[in-house]
Amino acid sequence: MEITLEIAELTVAAAKNSALEIGIPMNIAVVDYGANLLLFCRMDKAWLGSMDIAIKKAKTARFFNIETGDIGKLSQPGSPLYQVEISNGGLISFPGGIPLKNNEGEVIGAIGVSGGSIRDDYKVAAAGADAFKKINNITKENSV
Amino acid sequence: MEITLEIAELTVAAAKNSALEIGIPMNIAVVDYGANLLLFCRMDKAWLGSMDIAIKKAKTARFFNIETGDIGKLSQPGSPLYQVEISNGGLISFPGGIPLKNNEGEVIGAIGVSGGSIRDDYKVAAAGADAFKKINNITKENSV
Amino acid sequence: MEITLEIAELTVAAAKNSALEIGIPMNIAVVDYGANLLLFCRMDKAWLGSMDIAIKKAKTARFFNIETGDIGKLSQPGSPLYQVEISNGGLISFPGGIPLKNNEGEVIGAIGVSGGSIRDDYKVAAAGADAFKKINNITKENSV
Amino acid sequence: MEITLEIAELTVAAAKNSALEIGIPMNIAVVDYGANLLLFCRMDKAWLGSMDIAIKKAKTARFFNIETGDIGKLSQPGSPLYQVEISNGGLISFPGGIPLKNNEGEVIGAIGVSGGSIRDDYKVAAAGADAFKKINNITKENSV
Numbered sequence: 015m016e017i018t019l020e021i022a023e024l025t026v027a028a029a030k031n032s033a034l035e036i037g038i039p040m041n042i043a044v045v046d047y048g049a050n051l052l053l054f055c056r057m058d059k060a061w062l063g064s065m066d067i068a069i070k071k072a073k074t075a076r077f078f079n080i081e082t083g084d085i086g087k088l089s090q091p092g093s094p095l096y097q098v099e100i101s102n103g104g105l106i107s108f109p110g111g112i113p114l115k116n117n118e119g120e121v122i123g124a125i126g127v128s129g130g131s132i133r134d135d136y137k138v139a140a141a142g143a144d145a146f147k148k149i150n151n152i153t154k155e156n157s158v
Numbered sequence: 159m160e161i162t163l164e165i166a167e168l169t170v171a172a173a174k175n176s177a178l179e180i181g182i183p184m185n186i187a188v189v190d191y192g193a194n195l196l197l198f199c200r201m202d203k204a205w206l207g208s209m210d211i212a213i214k215k216a217k218t219a220r221f222f223n224i225e226t227g228d229i230g231k232l233s234q235p236g237s238p239l240y241q242v243e244i245s246n247g248g249l250i251s252f253p254g255g256i257p258l259k260n261n262e263g264e265v266i267g268a269i270g271v272s273g274g275s276i277r278d279d280y281k282v283a284a285a286g287a288d289a290f291k292k293i294n295n296i297t298k299e300n301s302v
Numbered sequence: 303m304e305i306t307l308e309i310a311e312l313t314v315a316a317a318k319n320s321a322l323e324i325g326i327p328m329n330i331a332v333v334d335y336g337a338n339l340l341l342f343c344r345m346d347k348a349w350l351g352s353m354d355i356a357i358k359k360a361k362t363a364r365f366f367n368i369e370t371g372d373i374g375k376l377s378q379p380g381s382p383l384y385q386v387e388i389s390n391g392g393l394i395s396f397p398g399g400i401p402l403k404n405n406e407g408e409v410i411g412a413i414g415v416s417g418g419s420i421r422d423d424y425k426v427a428a429a430g431a432d433a434f435k436k437i438n439n440i441t442k443e444n445s446v
Numbered sequence: 447m448e449i450t451l452e453i454a455e456l457t458v459a460a461a462k463n464s465a466l467e468i469g470i471p472m473n474i475a476v477v478d479y480g481a482n483l484l485l486f487c488r489m490d491k492a493w494l495g496s497m498d499i500a501i502k503k504a505k506t507a508r509f510f511n512i513e514t515g516d517i518g519k520l521s522q523p524g525s526p527l528y529q530v531e532i533s534n535g536g537l538i539s540f541p542g543g544i545p546l547k548n549n550e551g552e553v554i555g556a557i558g559v560s561g562g563s564i565r566d567d568y569k570v571a572a573a574g575a576d577a578f579k580k581i582n583n584i585t586k587e588n589s590v
Contacts, residue, residue: 015303018490048336049206051497054486058450062482077207091235094276097243097251102210162346194350198342202306206338337494365495379523382564385531385539390498 015047017114017123021149022053025114028145029127032138033057040129040138041068044114047122049076057129064128070104071111071126071139077102079121082111083136110135112143117150161190161258161267165293166197169258172289173271176282177201184273184282185212188258191266193220201273208272214248215255215283216270221246223265226255227280254279256287261298303335305402305411309437310341313402316433317415320426321345328417328426329356332402335410337364345417352416358392359399359427360414365390367409370399371424398423400431405438449478449546449555453581454485457546460577461559464570465489472561472570473500476546479554481508489561496560502536503543503571504558509534511553514543515568542567544575549586 022044033040039057041064046052051072056065074082086107088095099105109132114123125146127139166188177184183204188197195216200209218226230251232239243249253276258267269290271283310332321328327345329352334340339360344353362370374395376383387393397420402411413434415427454476465472471489473496478484483504488497506514518539520527531537541564546555557578559571 016490019487023487046336048334048338048494050336050488050494051486052488054483055451055455056482056484058448062480065483074207078205095252096230097233097249098211100243100248101214101250102207105207160346163343167343192350194344195342195353196344198339199307199311200338200340202304206336209339362495366493383540384518385521385537386499388531388536389502389538390495393495 015116015120015122017044017046017052019052021146021153024149025125025142025146026053026055029125029138029142030055030057032141033127033129036130036134036137038130038134040127040135041065042138042142043068043072043126044142045069045072045076045124045126047076049073049124052123060129067106067128068110068126070106071128072124073102073126074105074107075111075113075124075126076121077105079113081109081113082106082126083109083132108132110139112136112139114143114146159191159260159266161188161196163196165290165297168293169269169286169290170197170199173269173282173286174199174201176285177271177273180274180278180281182274182278182282184271184279185209186282186286187212187216187270188286189213189216189220189268189270191220193217193268196267204273211250211272212254212270214250214270215272216268217246218249218251219255219257219268219270220265221249223257225253225257226250226270227253227276252276254283256280256283258287258290261294303404303408303410305332305334305340307341309434309441312437313413313430313434314341314343317413317426317430318343318345320429321415321417324418324422324425326418326422326426328415328423329353330426330430331356331360331414332430333357333360333364333412333414335364337361337412340411348417355394355416356398356414358394358414359416359423360412361390362393362395363399363401363412363414364409365393367401369397369401370394370414371397371420396420398427400424400427402431402434447479447548447554449476449484451484453578453585456581457557457574457578458485458487461557461570461574462487462489464573465559465561468562468566468569470562470566470570472559472567473497474570474574475500475504475558476574477501477504477508477556477558479508481505481556484555492561499538499560500542500558502538502558503560503567504556505534506537506539507543507545507556507558508553509537511545513541513545514538514558515541515564540564542571544568544571546575546578549582
C-alpha cells in the first residue's frame with residue numbers, strides 16, 4: 015500500500031522526461047495513500063504559481079480516486095458538485111492529477127502536474143502514471 | 159435544545175445502514191445547535207476528500223437552517239448568493255446536508271453526508287434525519 | 303495497515319467508558335495511518351474548545367509516532383523543539399494523544415482525547431489505546 | 447542567482463546519503479532565492495509531521511539568511527524575537543535549516559531537514575549544504 019521514495023522518483027523522472035520532450039517546464043508532485051506529499055520538484059523556469067496547483071492536483075486525485083479533470087465536469091455552474099473546489103483547503107478540478115494504482119487496481123497515491131496547458135499537464139502526468147504502472151509490474155514479476 | 163451524543167449515534171447509525179444498503183462507503187457528520195461538530199465517522203474505503211465535505215455540509219445546513227442543495231440554487235453565477243461558498247471557512251452548497259429539527263420544528267443541528275453521488279449522499283443524510291425525527295418522537299412519548 | 307471503522311468504534315467506546323468512570327465528558331478522536339480523521343465524538347457537556355485539541359492530539363501522535371506529552375518535554379523554552387507546535391497547522395504537545403500500534407508494533411494510527419485535566423485526558427486515551435491493542439490481538443488469534 | 451533543479455537534486459542526494467548513513471529517514475526540502483519550494487522528498491518511514499517542518503526550516507533559513515537554530519536563540523521568552531515563529535505562516539526556529547550560498551557568498555536558497563533529533567537533522571542539512579558548495583565550485587571551475 016505504500017509507495018517507496020524510489021518508485022516515486024522513477025515516476026517523477028518519467029514525467030520530467032515527458033515535460034522535456036514537450037519543452038514545457040513543469041511542477042510535479044506525488045502523494046501517498048494518505049494523500050500526504052511524498053515527492054515534489056519544480057523544473058527550471060516553471061511557473062511559481064504551479065507549485066501549489068501541482069500539489070493540490072495530486073491530493074485531489076487521491077482524495078476522490080479520480081482524474082482531476084473528471085471533477086471539473088461535475089463542478090461547473092449548475093452541475094452536481096458546483097464549488098466543491100472550496101473544500102479540503104482547496105481542490106483543483108481541471109486536468110493534470112491522476113490516481114496511481116497498485117497491481118490490484120487499488121488507488122495508493124496520485125501524481126499532479128502543473129506548468130503548461132491542461133493538455134500538456136495531463137500528458138506529463140499520464141507519462142508518470144504509466145511509468146508507475148510499469149514499475150509496479152516489473153517489481154511484481156521479480157518478486158514472483 | 160441539545161442533541162445528546164446517544165441520539166447523534168443513533169442518527170449516524172441509521173445513515174450508515176442506509177449507506178451499507180446502497181453499497182457506498184460514506185463520511186457522516188452531525189453538528190449541534192452551535193454548528194459545532196458532535197460526531198463524525200468515515201466508513202471503510204470512503205473517499206478521503208469527503209471528510210471535509212461531510213463536515214462542511216452539516217455546518218452549512220445548520221448555518222442557514224436549510225438543506226445544502228437549496229443554497230446551491232441561489233449561489234450560481236448571476237444568482238443572489240453568488241460565491242457564498244467562500245464564507246465561513248468554506249460552505250458546501252450541493253445536496254447532502256440536512257437540518258435536524260426538534261419536535262417543535264426548531265432546527266437544533268444538522269447532518270452532512272459525502273461519499274457518493276449527490277443523490278446517494280442525500281438519501282443517506284435523509285435516512286439519518288428521518289431516524290433523528292423518530293427518535294425524538296419516541297423520546298417525547300416516553301417522557302409524557 | 304488500515305484501521306477499520308469497527309475497530310475505531312470499539313476503541314472510542316473503551317475511551318468513553320473510561321471517561322464515564324472518571325465522570326469527565328471528553329472529546330475523542332481517532333486518526334488512521336495517513337493521520338486522517340476516522341472517528342470523532344464529543345460527549346455531552348464536553349468543552350467546545352476540546353474538539354480541535356482532541357483531533358490535533360491524535361494527529362500529533364501519528365505525525366511523530368510518539369505520545370504527545372513527550373513532545374511537550376522537548377518544546378519548552380530553551381529546549382530542542384521550542385515552538386514546534388506552530389507546524390502542521392497546529393500541534394498539541396501536552397498529554398492525551400497516544401499512537402495506536404498493530405501486532406507488529408508498527409504505528410498505524412492514533413487516539414487523541416481532550417476535556418479534562420491532562421492526567422484524565424491521558425487516562426482516557428490510554429484506555430482507548432489498551433482496548434485497541436486487545437482487539438487486535440483477538441482479531442489475530444481468530445485469524446490464525 | 448537561480449538554483450537549477452539538477453543542483454537541487456544533487457544537494458538532496460547528498461543529504462539523503464547522510465541520512466542513510468545515520469540510519470534515520472528524513473524529510474528534505476530545498477527552496478530557491480525567492481524562498482519558494484524547489485524540491486522536496488520524504489524518505490521511506492520518515493515522520494509525517496516532519497514534511498511541514500522540513501519545508502518551514504528551509505523557508506525560515508532563506509527568509510532571514512541564517513541557520514534556523516540561530517533564530518531560536520533570539521526567540522526565547524524575554525528575548526528580542528520572542529514569538530517570531532508565528533509570522534510568515536509559521537517559522538521553525540530550531541536546527542535543521544541552512545542557507546545555501548553561491549560562490550560570492552550570497553544566499554540564493556536554503557535546505558531544510560526534519561526527521562530525527564535536531565543534531566541529526568542539522569548533520570544531514572549540513573551534508574546537503576556542503577555538497578551544494580562543492581557543486582558550485584566545480585561548476586565555477588568548469589566555466590572558467
